[in-house]
Amino acid sequence: MTLSLEVLNEVIRNRRSIFPPSYTGEEISMQEIEMILENANYAPTHRLTEPWRFTIFRGNGLHKLADFLGETYRNQTTPENFSEAKYDGTRQKALRSAAVIAINMELHPEKVPEWEELAAVACAVQNMWLTASALKIGSYWSTPGNLEQLGAFLELKPNEKCVGLFYMGRFDGATKPAVRKPIGDKLTWIED
Numbered sequence: 001m002t003l004s005l006e007v008l009n010e011v012i013r014n015r016r017s018i019f020p021p022s023y024t025g026e027e028i029s030m031q032e033i034e035m036i037l038e039n040a041n042y043a044p045t046h047r048l049t050e051p052w053r054f055t056i057f058r059g060n061g062l063h064k065l066a067d068f069l070g071e072t073y074r075n076q077t078t079p080e081n082f083s084e085a086k087y088d089g090t091r092q093k094a095l096r097s098a099a100v101i102a103i104n105m106e107l108h109p110e111k112v113p114e115w116e117e118l119a120a121v122a123c124a125v126q127n128m129w130l131t132a133s134a135l136k137i138g139s140y141w142s143t144p145g146n147l148e149q150l151g152a153f154l155e156l157k158p159n160e161k162c163v164g165l166f167y168m169g170r171f172d173g174a175t176k177p178a179v180r181k182p183i184g185d186k187l188t189w190i191e192d
């Protein structure tokens with residue numbers, strides 16, 4: 001395999017968070033979703049616990065997710081603070097997506113601390129994000145405030161946790177440049 005550094009740099013540096021309002025509604029093929037998930041599986045993992053677990057919502061599954069998100073918002077909001085527009089916007093995030101992947105982790109407390117499992121899952125999500133980006137699929141990692149309820153909705157086991165939703169959809173391809181302060185501001189060199 002000859003890995004082009006130019007391609008690697010381009011994929012890493014051009015990956016962006018692309019949000020559901022930009023999604024066109026066009027389908028994402030099963031092969032593309034499988035490639036995204038397959039690459040997740042190559043993330044580094046301490047003691048090979050491979051803690052990443054995924055629940056994939058497509059088709060009618062997206063309606064079930066939209067219903068859950070909408071009703072959770074309704075139940076967590078007092079009647080005077082309830083906004084029909086926010087309720088609808090919450091549902092539309094799922095309904096505008098071609099697929100949504102719940103990001104879950106399986107914990108192995110006898111082997112590694114939880115933060116290492118989370119770190120491995122985050123590496124898996126980065127692999128997914130980069131692959132989606134290379135496939136010109138918009139995506140982003142969302143961490144809603146209702147992760148515990150989401151875990152119950154997903155029927156996770158006691159040793160599993162949900163750490164967010166990975167929204168995906170086709171978009172027009174236009175991206176903004178990354179907003180980052182220079183790496184030089186974040187480094188300490190020790191050389192002698």
Ligand SMILES: Cc1cc2nc3c(=O)[nH]c(=O)nc-3n(C[C@H](O)[C@H](O)[C@H](O)COP(=O)(O)O)c2cc1C
Pocket residue numbers: 015016017018140141142143144164178179
């Ligand atoms: C762990 C994690 C959780 C995130 N959660 C949210 C979120 O809940 N809502 C959101 O709008 N963006 C979320 N993001 C995306 C960030 O807002 C985004 O990465 C950041 O603005 C930088 O933009 P970029 O991804 O286009 O470089 C999350 C990113 C990470 C890594």
